[in-house]
Amino acid sequence: MMKLKSPPVNSLSLELLTEFAISLEKLENNRACRGVIITSSVPKIFSSGLDITEMCGKSMEHYTEFWRAVQEIWLRVYSSSMVTVAAVNGSSPAGGCLIALSCDYRIMAENPKFSIGLNEAQLGIVAPFWFKDTFVNVVGHRIAERSLQLGSLHSAPEAHKLGLVDELVPEEKLMEKAAAVMAQWLALPDHARQLTKTMMRKPVVDRLVAHREEDIKNFVTFISKESIQKSLRMYMEMLKKRKS
Numbered sequence: 001m002m003k004l005k006s007p008p009v010n011s012l013s014l015e016l017l018t019e020f021a022i023s024l025e026k027l028e029n030n031r032a033c034r035g036v037i038i039t040s041s042v043p044k045i046f047s048s049g050l051d052i053t054e055m056c057g058k059s060m061e062h063y064t065e066f067w068r069a070v071q072e073i074w075l076r077v078y079s080s081s082m083v084t085v086a087a088v089n090g091s092s093p094a095g096g097c098l099i100a101l102s103c104d105y106r107i108m109a110e111n112p113k114f115s116i117g118l119n120e121a122q123l124g125i126v127a128p129f130w131f132k133d134t135f136v137n138v139v140g141h142r143i144a145e146r147s148l149q150l151g152s153l154h155s156a157p158e159a160h161k162l163g164l165v166d167e168l169v170p171e172e173k174l175m176e177k178a179a180a181v182m183a184q185w186l187a188l189p190d191h192a193r194q195l196t197k198t199m200m201r202k203p204v205v206d207r208l209v210a211h212r213e214e215d216i217k218n219f220v221t222f223i224s225k226e227s228i229q230k231s232l233r234m235y236m237e238m239l240k241k242r243k244s
């Protein structure tokens, strides 16, 4: 099991992304490990998505390093040879949702206060093509398009209805259910499951691998724009105001 632990809200900072990638690599290289459940040890939050402070007021070099780390974590989770189950035990916007979408199966706590989705448009930013592709592969083109254009965050019941999560279970049953799903998936021979996963996911993975440097350049150019920086600063202020 891998538990995200970066209070208060599990923002995906460069440090957390780097630790996450190292942990995944260790598991991937351990032949005895055939599956991983990804969850959070922060109450009510799976992950608040990418750490917005990493994308605000920093240098081009920093944005480059940060975006490479974001790409890396997606490539590792999405193309993992292990069975990956997301036990979504709290809200999961944007980058947090991407982590869950990249797993093989998603189980969410059936708490209507928890929400999940790719809400980038609400921040005035655009989900990159590989976020979009991952989303489309889970919910289909029409639902993904509407949800992305509106930057929707869906309540747990709504997310289940849309197919964004596979199952809802009472919060106290989440880990038990995740373990049962893992056992079901691990009952199959690894090689057949792995080859099938690769067949389904390879085109999307290859697309980023082929355009990785261009994607970094696009991100750095986009995020460095003063209008985008202003949107991000306003969003952070809104988060702080909402609190007080």
Ligand SMILES: CC/C=C\C/C=C\C/C=C\C/C=C/C(=O)SCCNC(=O)CCNC(=O)[C@H](O)C(C)(C)COP(=O)(O)OP(=O)(O)OC[C@H]1O[C@@H](n2cnc3c(N)ncnc32)[C@H](O)[C@@H]1OP(=O)(O)O
Pocket (backbone or CB within 6 Å): 008, 009, 011, 012, 045, 047, 048, 049, 050, 051, 052, 053, 091, 093, 094, 095, 096, 119, 120, 123, 125, 126, 127, 128, 218, 219, 222, 223, 236, 239, 240, 243
């Ligand atoms: C042409 C295109 C080319 C390339 C692509 C270009 C761009 C694409 C770039 C990036 C994609 C972005 C992906 C992302 O993931 S952006 C992050 C989106 N996340 C969110 O919108 C979530 C925001 N947070 C919340 O809604 C709430 O915090 C949450 C529901 C998670 C928890 O609520 P709660 O009431 O429990 O806590 P808060 O008081 O709100 O937060 C505590 C504390 O944490 C700070 N915070 C929250 N989220 C973040 C974050 N994602 N990053 C950094 N900091 C965050 C919040 O401000 C509070 O701080 P403080 O007031 O100092 O205590």
